[in-house]
Amino acid sequence: MMMLRSLTWKLTLAFLGVGLIGAVVVALLARQSARSEFDRFLSERDQTELINAVTTFYMSYSTWDGLESALNQEADLAFYRRSATLFDRDGNVILANGPYVPGMIADQATLNATQPLTVANQTIGYIAFGMIQTAQPPAPSADQMIKDGPRPQDSFDQRITWAIGVSAIFATSVALLVGTFLARRLTRSLRELTVATQAMAAGQLEQQVAVRSNDxxxxxxxxxxxxxxxxxxxxxxxxxxxxxxxxxxxxxxxxxxxxxxxxxxxxxxxxxxxxxxxxxxxxxxxxxxxxxxxxxxxxAGELSLNRRLVDPAALIERTILSAFVQAERQNIELKLETEAGLPSVSVDTDRMAQVLNNLVNNALRHTKQGSISLIAKRQAQQVQLIIRDTGSGIDPADVPYIFARFYRGDSSRQREDQASTGLGLAIVKAIVEAHQGQIEVESSLGEGTSFIISLPIA
Known part of the structure; x- marks a missing residue:
């Protein structure tokens, strides 16, 4: 039962079912088409044989008398003769079919719908095959079938049915083999994923699976x-x-x-x-x-924010005032760059001051000489606050983890202030994101670092 529940077996059975349905449909259509074409071939052949027999009889005897008896002596001609109507050159019915009986005279319109019979360029009569009958010829009785013998169609039907049956079995077998192969191929990656997932559930987290397709x-x-x-x-x-x-x-x-x-x-x-x-x-x-x-x-998304509208320039001016004394002590130049007419932003001023002060203090700690720029500018539907220093920079390998909690990167960026908790940049990122903003870092080792805060316009 477990095997039947597997995806491999379900796909295999699906392919097999499609193969069986396709084989049956193709077999039925092929049998019907072959039988129809064979019936048409026999019909044309029998018509030709009947016309040849009738014409030969007239050429031999120069009369139509005794024609029906002669035709009845040959089983095939006797069987097909029931669907034919024969007229002499004057329109008199010789062989009757449907509403016609011997002795009747057909009008010219009826003769125009028939096939002329000619000998030495002389019309000797007319023949029609079901073209002017009002009903289908009656089916032969059992006695007549015994008398006439089996029809060629019956033998052909048996042979074509056998051939189609064998082909259907072969096609189904191929569908089963191909379906099994494809099902195993399709589920191979899923089986590997299952094993890897179970390993991860057991605590083995470093799992990788092969990518075998682009689907x-x-x-x-x-x-x-x-x-x-x-x-x-x-x-x-x-x-x-x-x-x-x-x-x-x-x-x-x-x-x-x-x-x-x-x-x-x-x-x-x-x-x-x-x-x-x-x-x-x-x-x-x-x-x-x-x-x-x-x-x-x-x-937990529960960090409380006391938001109010504030001018972005005022935020960085306040930060410069807070850092001015330390910058003077280190002989670091603080630069203020703001665009005119900046739109307001909705922030918790105390929380945002905590963010900016933390970034500026980091810049002061890692800038031995040069300058620190505080920039406020508009970027599309956001206001950007940028803290850019000319300090030691950050190793490219450390940049992706710079906001991780307690992350210790290159020694040049380790905490120099023993009072630091190592959570400063993680808190900076959390506060910025609580304001629906983003923070990015750009750094070149030995050249400096830029922290870019993007806040939505109020």
């Missing part, structure tokens, strides 16, 4: 491979995030535990320095918890 099954295989690769990558990042989170928690907790034990055991004496260290580590833990909460709310 829908091939598209399914490609989609599965992409899904498997993405799922494997996501699982790897999740494990990495868990490890990084544990690391970020372990460090401040270890520091706090060490100071607590030292104070408890009297190894350390309370001092302002110790209190400052403890306060900083607790602050770091609090910031980490707050960042994780923001991300969890964003993931």
């Amino acid at each position: 829908e099954i091939g598209d399914l295989a490609r989609s599965f491979n992409h899904m498997s690769a993405d799922l494997s990558k996501a699982t790897h990042l999740r494990k990495q995030m868990t490890a990084d989170l544990a690391h970020d928690l372990r460090t401040p907790l270890s520091i706090l535990r060490g100071y607590a034990e030292g104070l408890r055991d009297g190894v350390l004496q309370p001092s302002e320095t110790i209190y400052t260290v403890i306060f900083d580590e607790v602050t770091h833990l609090q910031r980490l918890v707050d960042d994780l909460r923001v991300l969890s709310l964003a993931d």
Whole structure:
């Protein structure tokens, strides 16, 4: 029963069914067509034989007397003679058929619808084959069939039926073989996908299947491979995030535990320095918890936004004011570039300030000299906010993962500020997307980086 439920067997039976139906239809049509053509051939042959027999009789005896008796002596001619009507040259009925009886005289219109019989260019009579009859000739009786013997059609029907039957069996066998082959070929990729899916369900996520065609099954295989690769990558990042989170928690907790034990055991004496260290580590833990909460709310679609209409230029001007002191300290030039008449955007100003401040602080951290540009411009139905620096840039291999949580790329981009939670860019992306916006990054290693925020026009 399980075998009959498989797609391979269903397809095989479908091909077999189509083959059987096709074979039966073709057999019936072929038999009907062959029989019709054979009947036409026999009809033309019998007409010719009857005309030759009638003409020969008249040439031999120069009269029509005794013709019917002579024809009845030959079974084939006697059988077909019943569908013929013969007239002499004057229109007198010699052989009767349908409404005609011997002795009747046909008019000229009737004779014009018949076939003339000529000998030495002289018309000796007229003959018609079913052209002027009012009804079909009666079917021969059983006695007549025995007397006349089997018709050629009967033997032909038997032979053609046997040949068509053999052909139908052969065609069905071929359909079964071809159907089985095609069914196995079509379901091969599906079987491989089933095995790979079961392996993934068992926890073996790095599964890839061969793409064997360019049809829908091939598209399914490609989609599965992409899904498997993405799922494997996501699982790897999740494990990495868990490890990084544990690391970020372990460090401040270890520091706090060490100071607590030292104070408890009297190894350390309370001092302002110790209190400052403890306060900083607790602050770091609090910031980490707050960042994780923001991300969890964003993931659940529950991040609250107090939106209001605001001028995009005002957003980046506020950011420049916040970063001005640090930029002056590092001798970094802050540039402001805004287009005139920019349309307003609907944003939570505090959340968006958090985004811009985070990006500018990152730029300051990775720009040793040069400048940082804050740009506001219109792009189609969006407003773009761009933070562009001339810093160290990002390795191209790290760019696709720059917004991943706790992602640690090239050493040049690792956190230099120990107070950082490693979730800044992930939070930036979550807040921007909560505003129905997008954020992209463009970077050239050693030349600088640009973060491009696109927000819909209000």
